[in-house]
Amino acid sequence: MSKGILVVVSGFSGAGKGTVIHRLLEKYDEYALSVSVTTRQPRPGEQEGREYFFRTREEFEKLIREDALIEYAQYVDNYYGTPRSYVEEHLHAGRNVILEIEIQGAMKIKKKIPEALLIFVTPPSVEELEKRLTGRGTETPEVIAGRLERAGEEAKGMEQYDYILVNDEVEDCVDSLHEIIASEHKRVSRNRDFISEIQRQARILKKD
Amino acid sequence: MSKGILVVVSGFSGAGKGTVIHRLLEKYDEYALSVSVTTRQPRPGEQEGREYFFRTREEFEKLIREDALIEYAQYVDNYYGTPRSYVEEHLHAGRNVILEIEIQGAMKIKKKIPEALLIFVTPPSVEELEKRLTGRGTETPEVIAGRLERAGEEAKGMEQYDYILVNDEVEDCVDSLHEIIASEHKRVSRNRDFISEIQRQARILKKD
Numbered sequence: 346m347s348k349g350i351l352v353v354v355s356g357f358s359g360a361g362k363g364t365v366i367h368r369l370l371e372k373y374d375e376y377a378l379s380v381s382v383t384t385r386q387p388r389p390g391e392q393e394g395r396e397y398f399f400r401t402r403e404e405f406e407k408l409i410r411e412d413a414l415i416e417y418a419q420y421v422d423n424y425y426g427t428p429r430s431y432v433e434e435h436l437h438a439g440r441n442v443i444l445e446i447e448i449q450g451a452m453k454i455k456k457k458i459p460e461a462l463l464i465f466v467t468p469p470s471v472e473e474l475e476k477r478l479t480g481r482g483t484e485t486p487e488v489i490a491g492r493l494e495r496a497g498e499e500a501k502g503m504e505q506y507d508y509i510l511v512n513d514e515v516e517d518c519v520d521s522l523h524e525i526i527a528s529e530h531k532r533v534s535r536n537r538d539f540i541s542e543i544q545r546q547a548r549i550l551k552k553d
Numbered sequence: 554m555s556k557g558i559l560v561v562v563s564g565f566s567g568a569g570k571g572t573v574i575h576r577l578l579e580k581y582d583e584y585a586l587s588v589s590v591t592t593r594q595p596r597p598g599e600q601e602g603r604e605y606f607f608r609t610r611e612e613f614e615k616l617i618r619e620d621a622l623i624e625y626a627q628y629v630d631n632y633y634g635t636p637r638s639y640v641e642e643h644l645h646a647g648r649n650v651i652l653e654i655e656i657q658g659a660m661k662i663k664k665k666i667p668e669a670l671l672i673f674v675t676p677p678s679v680e681e682l683e684k685r686l687t688g689r690g691t692e693t694p695e696v697i698a699g700r701l702e703r704a705g706e707e708a709k710g711m712e713q714y715d716y717i718l719v720n721d722e723v724e725d726c727v728d729s730l731h732e733i734i735a736s737e738h739k740r741v742s743r744n745r746d747f748i749s750e751i752q753r754q755a756r757i758l759k760k761d
Contacts, residue, residue, distance in 0.1 A: 471757075503752065509740075521739065524735060543711065
């Protein structure tokens with residue numbers, strides 16, 4: 346019952362994933378955030394190992410060749426990937442690792458690590474999603490339209506996830522996420538060793 | 554997200570299932586306890602519809618013929634069964650129905666109602682189980698030996714369940730049980746309608 350769970354969190358842009366994950370890490374001890382590797386340039390204020398691990402193209406391609414990434418993808422000339430060692434160290438230390446990633450990446454993770462837990466975050470309705478995106482007032486109508494368009498695409502993949510998490514109130518959503526992960530730790534499939542041990546003890550008992 | 558879940562709770566005799574279920578019903582509103590039908594005679598203090606629904610052998614066999622029982626079994630000349638209508642009414646009213654039943658019955662339920670949730674309650678160790686059974690001081694050594702013997706049998710079926718719930722502290726165990734059930738309500742497989750609706754709305758969005 347001690348190994349951590351790799352938790353993949355996806356969801357509509359505007360669903361509030363970032364806020365929920367941030368609060369989860371703040372509120373509970375047993376989580377670590379997976380930090381991605383990228384070849385893109387650091388933006389002002391970004392720190393090595395906090396927002397990303399920044400690597401050159403050559404270094405990144407070496408990571409690919411060494412199978413040091415659980416998954417990676419290329420967007421607009423830049424690579425983005427999930428470093429395997431970082432994730433595995435935390436899992437072995439008993440921490441659940443949270444990985445915020447879009448659907449294609451999530452599917453790759455599920456294929457490589459079937460015991461990963463996939464959670465899709467959504468507002469209560471698409472109407473609410475529109476409201477939140479418009480209400481921010483920080484994005485241009487084109488950016489909002491682009492995000493809504495992408496939401497249409499992302500919605501198609503919702504069934505591929507394990508849980509649907511409705512983000513209505515942030516604190517409730519954070520607690521629900523924590524409860525889902527805590528409950529998953531009690532799944533039979535995640536407790537094979539404990540069950541074997543109880544069965545072994547129970548067998549001895551019968552012979553007495 | 555409104556239909557209740559049928560929750561089957563099994564576990565070692567002495568694991569404290571009864572206490573945990575009693576507290577769950579006391580503490581949270583959204584649960585109903587499934588009451589079994591039996592042909593055995595009521596014992597002093599037992600009430601119709603509280604401990605059991607008491608029926609004659611003829612009445613019980615009519616229930617079997619009418620497929621009015623989700624499952625039934627015969628022990629020592631008496632029938633015991635789970636009435637379908639009672640369970641379904643509560644589920645449709647959005648209440649989770651708790652059914653305390655041994656493993657054979659649990660397997661029959663799983664076969665007939667695949668979306669039922671199966672939870673196995675165990676003490677932290679078999680040593681602890683022995684302690685609890687002996688510590689009660691109310692049972693004869695023969696009864697205790699019989700229960701431990703049965704625990705050896707029951708342990709074999711643990712893998713057939715969905716979750717393993719360790720009952721160390723009753724209140725923690727009750728809250729964990731509640732969290733497991735609340736989390737299960739967020740499973741993708743239990744939210745097909747909600748997902749379809751979000752996908753429908755998101756499709757409309759794309760066409761705008």
